[in-house]
Amino acid sequence: MRLAVLALCLTLLAGCATPDRDARLQPGISREADVIAIYGPPVRDWPEADGGRTLEYSSQPMGRHAYMVRLAADGRLLGISDGLSPAGRARIEPGMTPEQVSRLLGRERSRVFFRNSGEDVWDWTVEPDQAGYGLRFNVHFKDGVVVRTTQSMVFPSRRFPGLDD
Template sequence: MRVAALALSTLLLAGCATAPQLQAGISRSEDVLAAYGQPRRIWPEADGGRTLEYSSQPMGRHCLMVRLGADGRVVSLEDGLSAASRARIEPGMTPEQVSRILGTERSRVFFRLSGEDVWDWTVEPDQIGYGLRFNVHFKDGRVVRTSQSMVFPNRRFPGLDD
């Protein structure tokens, strides 16, 4: 799993948000499976198509979402953790709606005093020198807000962010 996540992260970091061998309208589901393997999750779509989720969490910073039409052809490829995708998260959304956009989360923490369940994703930072997490705060099963957390390198234990 880590090898697949590393390969996906490397591909996306290289500026190739869409794999060269995959093209919308031409490539088929078999091509996607050959390029990326089995998805972490498969989301059914109302039109008979489906979205394949290739999340690199907890260590990676991307989540490739491959939308397939009912005919099995690639409709679109996008990074579910891009700034544009994160901006789509709004108050009132359900956990399922959030997961369909961002993919599988890195972790979940419940804060008893505030009653918030906070999910987070590792994302690309705005600058080098630290890590960045995108947080979605749920209360009573609905998004109440989002936030970001900076993660500075651990000097005592290099390579560990937490």
């Protein structure tokens, strides 16, 4: 009986694995087919200058991660990163284009154009810095390039509990 419970627990934990912490994927050994067999087709497939590719596994709008799976030209796994980690977000700099931002952060949660400022603001749901409140990372574009980044807290809704993420 204990063995059956242990097997069930391990199965459930494996289902919670994320690409960046999945022991089944080994850089230099695993291949594109292994990634797709475990995580399914990517949200987007970005070609790289060296002939390799980056498979995007974004969980937006409700999730808080955008896993970027980097493959060599021969399909071998080179590495996996979370574009929405604090380090990933820190790579966004003024002057970047929307495509450059998408390649780093993955698909955005939403886009809003502010007519008065002329800014197009994209946002991503990210892991909160403070317990209890949701957090959004915002990239402000003007004239087709990044002008700044901001963060905004998402406070719970009293009218619609649970819909504030």
